[in-house]
Amino acid sequence: MTCDEARNRLLDARRGRLDPEALAALRGHLQTCAACAHEDAAEALLSEALEGRLPQHAAPVALKRRLAAEWPRPVTAGAGPWRRWGRYLVPAAAVAAVLLIVVPLANQRASERAATRMVAEAVNDHLRILASAHPLDIESGGIHQVKPWFEGRLDFAPVIRFDGDQDFPLRGGAVGYYLDRKAAVFVFNRRLHTISLFVFRADGLPWPARGLQPVGGGQAHVTTSRGFTSVLWRDGELGYALVSDVDPADLARLAERLAPKS
């Protein structure tokens, strides 16, 4: 074995890549060649320095966490196509159940709460009219006298489709409030009963979307609360709340006259 051949095999010998015969030949050469023996010792020391003293730079923890967080989770062993799709189908089914059952129920309850709130406000406002010693700001000389009175007192022009008649005479009007906004209040009578009509801007209110009944050419929410019947409807940008303890059938007749025609 020449020195070049021996030196070319030094690293192979240390890495265990030589067969026994070649290893024996190399060892024989190193025993008789001081230069190659020195070279073998120097290579061993270099490996020792690299393996033991060369700084090893570990990946930053943040990098590892980022990589681990982004790496896809393994599919469970033995998972077939159904299990594989199940990862997506199960959550999807849960979402569908929520959409089909929970969401409609939640919507229904939200709608009911909204209707209750608007009805309660209408009844309370009607009670204020009844309790007030001077409920009317303008005594009625007819709708053409009452409507102009609101000019400058409201930020909208109340639209009234019914002027009053013998069955439902218009007593007068006032400026009131409905929830967070001003309202035009019209007071009708039905025999000895007082009927209040509140007209206000309809935007931004939680109008009930369920349980509506046809009134005139539109839809209205009709309900009874605390002995008072209330009829709520929208007509364009305006909202209407009609409230009274009069017979519901009579109130329905008045609502038909006030509501938009089909």
Place this chain on the structure above:
Amino acid sequence: MARDVGEAYDHGMASWRRGDAGGLGREALAYADTLYNLARYLTHSPTDAEDLVQETYARALTAAHQYTPGTNLKAWLFRILRNTFLSQYRHERHNPTVGGLDTVAPTSQGVEQAQWLRGDLELDRLRKVVGEEIERALMSLGEEARTVILLDLEGLTEVEIALVVGCPVGTVKSRLSRARAALRALLRDYAP
């Protein structure tokens, strides 16, 4: 460079989120330290090394279908890392080994042989050399020399190193031998 790294990373991450890991398992993440270590010695920069490792994993995911389970995953990842480095970093760096180790003239080996005969002085210096000096010497070598030394240090066989660097096994053998000889020569100068 940062934009390229970011785009590749985003693309890779999109594949990951689709669960498109192919034959790659989470054991690939176990090589983050060794990949980062090689990246540090290749790029000279902690920030660039981090970007390089991120892009390596991103590219690994996009090429997951090319990996055969059961083969050397570590070597496969090293190959991606080095190719990424060569394509994006090398032109920005000064390479001290002009022409590469493979172009070293055979006659220069004779000079090294003469130095081998200088007695025990070199052995004493190698015993006393400290980590900082080894690192500085290693970093002053060319990329090819650093890569083969570090891959050998990681325990890769010559065949595996050949796959990583994309050259014949014989070339790896001579390249590694010359790289180690160059490192020893540098360490002789650093030692007291």
